[in-house]
Amino acid sequence: MIDVYVSDTAHQTHRTRRLRHVKDYNPEDDSEFWINKAQSVLSAKLARKAITGPAKNVIMFLGDGFSIPTLAAARAYLGQSQGAPGEETELSFEEFPNTGLSKTYCVDSQVADSACSATAYLSGVKANIGTAGVTGRVKVDDCAAMRNTSNQVSSILKWSQDAGKSTGVVTTTRITHASPSGTYAHIANRDWENDAEVRNSGQDPDICDDIAEQLVNRIPGKNIKVSICRYEEYIIL
Incomplete structure (x- = not known):
């Protein structure tokens, strides 16, 4: 058996920062909270009617360097600036009915400019x-x-x-x-x-x-x- 020691200092720091927002009763501690939340989101998605008419306008908004880690940081910052833990915050465009991801690479380079x-x-x-x-x-x-x-x-x-x-x-x-x-x-x-x-x-x-x-x-x-x-x-x- 190999014993591996991992310092818990960083983990404890993260827990302490988030626990500052937790009250005596935290609904996130119960499995029903997450199940009900997921069912609510799925029900809303399934009930949404597709838009079949032609679009009046098309706006492409680009945040340079936008990536999944950038979104995670933006959620946390926005939520914490409003007194919440942060991770559960949704950015405005994340509430759109349809979202997707695109691969950004060049023909001759994995990292795109x-x-x-x-x-x-x-x-x-x-x-x-x-x-x-x-x-x-x-x-x-x-x-x-x-x-x-x-x-x-x-x-x-x-x-x-x-x-x-x-x-x-x-x-x-x-x-x-x-x-x-x-x-x-x-x-x-x-x-x-x-x-x-x-x-x-x-x-x-x-x-x-x-x-x-x-x-x-x-x-x-x-x-x-x-x-x-x-x-x-x-x-x-």
């Missing part, structure tokens, strides 16, 4: 890391492949415009940044936000249209009705 992941969730096609609005046939800095229209993919924003809908992009970063650029740009390098960056990478900006130029002069960028960004840079002297 904002460019290839934007391409995935906006167009349904996965791309190489550092590229946006193109297929996996476009490698980073490959201007020729980027310009090949067969390697370009359309986003839900373009599909909406084709259906006669008004479209907009609102972001807390630069409008030419990787995440928002996935709605309108086809680019071989997410850093090509302006012609200077294209030139700095050894490419010709007259041939390789940068992200800003695509926003202003190309479809679907130039047909966007609302384009808002709130970006601030702080310089510490």
